[in-house]
Structure formats: structure tokens, C-alpha cells
Amino acid sequence: MIRATTTPAASRLQLWLTQTWLTLGAAVLAAGFLQAGAHAAARANFISAHGQKPLALALEPVPPANGIKTLVWQGQDVDGDGAPDFVNPTGQAPRTEDAYGYGAFGASRDGGVRKHEGVDFVAEAGQDVAAPISGYVTKIGAAYADDRNLKFVEVTNPAIGYVARVFYIDPTVVEGDVVRLGQAIGKAHGLQARYPGGMTDHVHLELMGPDQKRMDATAVLTERYVTRFGA
Numbered sequence: 001m002i003r004a005t006t007t008p009a010a011s012r013l014q015l016w017l018t019q020t021w022l023t024l025g026a027a028v029l030a031a032g033f034l035q036a037g038a039h040a041a042a043r044a045n046f047i048s049a050h051g052q053k054p055l056a057l058a059l060e061p062v063p064p065a066n067g068i069k070t071l072v073w074q075g076q077d078v079d080g081d082g083a084p085d086f087v088n089p090t091g092q093a094p095r096t097e098d099a100y101g102y103g104a105f106g107a108s109r110d111g112g113v114r115k116h117e118g119v120d121f122v123a124e125a126g127q128d129v130a131a132p133i134s135g136y137v138t139k140i141g142a143a144y145a146d147d148r149n150l151k152f153v154e155v156t157n158p159a160i161g162y163v164a165r166v167f168y169i170d171p172t173v174v175e176g177d178v179v180r181l182g183q184a185i186g187k188a189h190g191l192q193a194r195y196p197g198g199m200t201d202h203v204h205l206e207l208m209g210p211d212q213k214r215m216d217a218t219a220v221l222t223e224r225y226v227t228r229f230g231a
């Protein structure tokens, strides 16, 4: 009905308008393609300038379905025999902040008057405590002169030149015993009686290296993830 009532002049105008719009549309499309091309070129430059990084991230290995990632403590091999020479005495992480401060080596004590000379590994009272190094039990002593309940076990290993003192344990070894790395040397003694109101139960480990100075045990005991398989 519209076409039938349209005059030839109006029809030409309509044709011209259609052509104009088509031309404009083509121009817009062409510009769009040009811009997209420029973006693609820029992206290509970016990728080539940054090597394979984005690709490497995308290809990060996926753990097998039957593998469970477990946090373990890895002892350093200082004598180069291919086996670790240190074991975390409790298997737990160092004590973080609690009502009595931090358990890290060098943490402030007595309002900054002295520094913490060991590393506190979190423990459950009564748990087995492992020998952090292999060696001889060279001393069993009292942690505090006024407290007979809190003891330490000293293990000396002349072969690697390290001495370890493991505090706040009820020893199951005696002086002169030979202990193997990781072997139980006692049970963790709860600290709530000595330090009431917010102390994390822990084992205090002092480690002396070949230079006879107390050192940070986390320098030779580090955390890492391993994937375990099986049922």
C-alpha cells in the first residue's frame, strides 16, 4: 500500500537515503575492523614482549585427583649425604602471637630487654616429641631453677657439629643415650601452670651450629608441600 502511493521523486529520495545509510554503515564497520586489527596487533606485541608468561600460568599443573597436598617439614642436609639432618620436634608450626608474645627466633622478651633464643614449635600437651637431630643425650636439665617440672633434653651430634636443646618435655631418655633423628625423646609438658592466661603450649627448641652460637632453627627446618598418593 505504501509503495503504491509513493511518487517516483519520493522513491528516488528513499533509494538515495538507503544508499547513504548503507555507505555510512560500511564505513563504521570498516573502522571497527581497523580498530580491532590494531588491538590484535597490540595484543600480539604484548604477548611477544612478555614471552610465555600468560601461557605458563594457564598450563599450571593440576594435582592428580587421588593426590593429597600435605604440608611437611623438610630438614636441611648439612653433611651432604643426601638425607635430612633435622626434624621438627612436634611436627607443628612455630607459635605465632599469643598473650606472651611471638615464638619466633629473636622475638622480643621482657619488654625488649632480651631476645628469644629459640624457636617455639606448637605442641599438644602429652604428645611425643622427636629428637631434632641424631646424636647423644649430653644433658637433661631444668628449664627454670625454681621449677622442677619443666625440663630440657640436650642432644649433641659431633659429626655435624650441632647441639639441640629441647625444652618443656618429660624425658623418656637418659643422659648417655644414643638417639636417632626423629626418635621420641619425651612428651610435651603443658605450660598452662607456668604461663596462665593465654600461652600456646609448645616445645622451645634451641639450636647451636658449628660456630657454637644459637641460631634460628627455621633456617634448617622449612615447610613445603608434598603430594601423597594412596588410599
Ligand SMILES: [Zn+2]
Binding pocket: 103, 116, 118, 119, 120, 203, 204, 205
Ligand atoms: Zn621459646
